[in-house]
Amino acid sequence: xxxxxxxxxxxxxxxxxxxxxxxxxxxxxxxxxxxxxxxxxxxxxxxxxxxxxxxxxxxxxxxxxxxxxxxxxxxxxxxxxxxxxxxxxxxxxxxxxxxxxxxxxxxxxxxxxxxxxxxxxxxxxxxxxxxxxxxxxxxxxxxxxxxxxxxxxxxxxxxxxxxxxxxxxxxxxxxxxxxxxxxxxxxxxxxxxxxxxxxxxxxxxxxxxxxxxxxxxxxxxxxxxxxxxxxxxxxxxxxxxxxxxxxxxxxxxxxxxxxxxxxxxxxxxxxxxxxxxxxxxxxxxxxxxxxxxxxxxxxxxxxxxxxxxxxxxxxxxxxxxxxxxxxxxxxxxxxxxxxxxxxxxxxxxxxxxxxxxxxxxxxxxxxxxxxxxxxxxxxxxxxxxxxxxxxxxxxxxxxxxxxxxxxxxxxxxxxxxxxxxxxxxxxxxxxxxxxxxxxxxxxxxxxxxxxxxxxxxxxxxxx
Numbered sequence: 001x002x003x004x005x006x007x008x009x010x011x012x013x014x015x016x017x018x019x020x021x022x023x024x025x026x027x028x029x030x031x032x033x034x035x036x037x038x039x040x041x042x043x044x045x046x047x048x049x050x051x052x053x054x055x056x057x058x059x060x061x062x063x064x065x066x067x068x069x070x071x072x073x074x075x076x077x078x079x080x081x082x083x084x085x086x087x088x089x090x091x092x093x094x095x096x097x098x099x100x101x102x103x104x105x106x107x108x109x110x111x112x113x114x115x116x117x118x119x120x121x122x123x124x125x126x127x128x129x130x131x132x133x134x135x136x137x138x139x140x141x142x143x144x145x146x147x148x149x150x151x152x153x154x155x156x157x158x159x160x161x162x163x164x165x166x167x168x169x170x171x172x173x174x175x176x177x178x179x180x181x182x183x184x185x186x187x188x189x190x191x192x193x194x195x196x197x198x199x200x201x202x203x204x205x206x207x208x209x210x211x212x213x214x215x216x217x218x219x220x221x222x223x224x225x226x227x228x229x230x231x232x233x234x235x236x237x238x239x240x241x242x243x244x245x246x247x248x249x250x251x252x253x254x255x256x257x258x259x260x261x262x263x264x265x266x267x268x269x270x271x272x273x274x275x276x277x278x279x280x281x282x283x284x285x286x287x288x289x290x291x292x293x294x295x296x297x298x299x300x301x302x303x304x305x306x307x308x309x310x311x312x313x314x315x316x317x318x319x320x321x322x323x324x325x326x327x328x329x330x331x332x333x334x335x336x337x338x339x340x341x342x343x344x345x346x347x348x349x350x351x352x353x354x355x356x357x358x359x360x361x362x363x364x365x366x367x368x369x370x371x372x373x374x375x376x377x378x379x380x381x382x383x384x385x386x387x388x389x390x391x392x393x394x395x396x397x398x399x400x401x402x403x404x405x406x407x408x409x410x411x412x413x414x415x416x417x418x419x420x421x422x423x424x425x426x427x428x429x430x431x432x433x434x435x436x437x438x439x440x441x442x443x444x445x446x447x448x449x450x451x452x453x454x455x456x457x458x459x460x461x462x463x
Contacts, residue, residue: 002457007375007449008357011040017115021122026159035059056107068271079103082174089184102170110166113335120365129154132327139232146289164301172259214265218303219244257309261302304329312432321434324441337430370442379451423461
């Protein structure tokens with residue numbers, strides 16, 4: 001019989017995974033593990049939203065302050081503030097999809113991927129580094145390296161890449177949703193005879209001039225397949241017209257992945273251009289930073305961010321992503337899509353924070369192949385209670401964006417059918433985005449379970 005312990009993890013278990021093997025030192029810096037544990041514990045226990053958000057912001061702030069100074073950390077702190085407006089203004093009625101959390105989601109995506117990488121690195125550090133195509137920063141010429149501090153090992157550089165991508169991948173969501181925000185506000189102003197027109201935005205001229213450079217950089221890295229040259233840089237001697245056009249189209253339609261990628265470029269490059277206190281970069285050192293950091297790690301992370309959300313049916317030549325070709329983008333897409341537990345639409349964080357269980361992740365890495373098993377435990381906590389089953393059906397239809405009200409004569413059966421329909425559709429969608437075949441270097445097994453009001457565990461989905 002399945003128990004809740006079989007299909008969920010405690011904060012202590014996650015921290016233990018981060019503490020094992022070569023990855024431990026990375027998460028030991030500046031008390032990172034303690035900060036992560038605090039955030040996970042507050043989340044699991046359903047603490048007050050402001051306490052959870054503050055703990056998550058502390059984690060993200062520590063990493064980003066270390067990477068690029070205080071400004072980027074401050075940017076991330078703005079995300080949950082903007083989300084508060086989106087929760088209300090996007091909500092129309094129970095028959096329409098609505099906004100859902102993305103800030104806590106980014107943190108949990110980061111934690112899931114960090115757990116996978118820590119376990120894999122602990123089993124075969126050299127194999128994982130080779131699979132993810134990273135080199136030690138010692139490969140960069142000594143007289144061309146812009147920083148005085150200790151360089152990252154290959155494993156640390158991989159964790160750095162992952163943090164860049166995972167903690168920034170959805171910052172563009174609020175911009176992507178601006179038109180929905182306008183329509184939501186327009187439903188109110190219409191009572192006054194006032195019609196809100198489409199929002200007009202002007203792109204900063206300096207940033208607009210840089211966008212073609214960033215797009216070209218990502219399309220070249222995509223074409224080069226992350227092959228590393230003799231001095232540790234990704235080769236960029238060819239470009240992909242298809243990747244370039246995809247990035248341009250995603251920016252034109254304000255796709256949040258492409259927007260987040262551009263924001264990553266802009267935020268980090270602007271910080272290093274202007275901040276003379278934290279980093280002593282003269283003109284010569286800035287050249288080195290551009291070659292070895294911006295055009296390598298930042299660009300690769302930005303490409304993974306752009307790829308994680310582009311619709312596969314629009315760009316069939318780029319999908320599904322294969323782990324043995326684009327491992328960072330593959331990992332981000334998988335963790336992003338699996339970090340779906342208890343993220344009902346139209347319900348702000350104070351509700352979605354109730355009854356949250358952390359997934360159990362088993363990662364095995366051998367002979368260049370990654371085998372993942374992820375168990376997800378969902379709970380009825382936070383869902384409507386009482387005898388009105390129609391209210392529950394309406395809640396679940398909107399919360400999981402279902403095509404019809406879930407069937408069932410009992411509360412338990414209604415929830416079970418809703419989750420089965422949701423996860424079946426969701427995993428099918430994930431398979432359009434990523435390949436989970438041995439020939440492409442990765443296998444994935446996902447199981448979903450339901451913790452009922454009576455504390456029984458029902459097996460919902462296994463694929």
